[in-house]
Amino acid sequence: EIVLTQSPGTLSLSPGERATLSCRASQSVNGNYLAWYQQKPGQTPRLVIYGASSRATGIPDRFSGSASGTDFTLTISRLEPEDFAVYYCQQHGNTPFTFGPGTKVDIK
């Protein structure tokens, strides 16, 4: 089973700042099949990025994803008020598919 480690646990930033979230896999992920989800309190997760760098439908272009080996990054170029949430990574290249523990992006 691939274990995903996300860092930091919490990221405190101000609107307009750049957010950089990390997800590290314990081993290679087939096809770099790594997704990112956004979850706000009381809501279901929203798919943001899949395949490491493809934006899901309706996701603004301030969100971008990248991969380097077993390291994956979600970048939000300029935080908007609606972007403050918990972000989870999920690998979808190897069964069993697994989620990371999440990074909370909160308002500084």
Added chain:
Amino acid sequence: EVQLLESGGGLVQPGGSLRLSCVASGFTYNIYAMTWVRQAPGKGLEWVSGISGSGDNTYYADSVKGRFTISRDNSRNTLYLQMNSLRAEDTAVYHCAKTIGSGWYCFDDWGQGTLVTVSS
């Protein structure tokens, strides 16, 4: 509009069984793989199980393998999760989710979930 409506949750004693259902609408159900993801209260997401569009291929998390069985009835647009030998650590909200298609096991539509509580 995609809709996913789960049911079947409730309070069950350790060692007991439950069967969850998820009725889907708003898309061509039989061409999409489906999945169950759970979230314990105040905790993160945990992938539980997945099934291909035809139902021929099934996948399980190590934590539920041998205890849970996923299935689907494409004539009823319904996804199921049979849960046996339930443990306290299975307590969570169980969401069904639709994959984005083309064999990609990531999830673009989610149901609101059904709460399973395992307690004596």
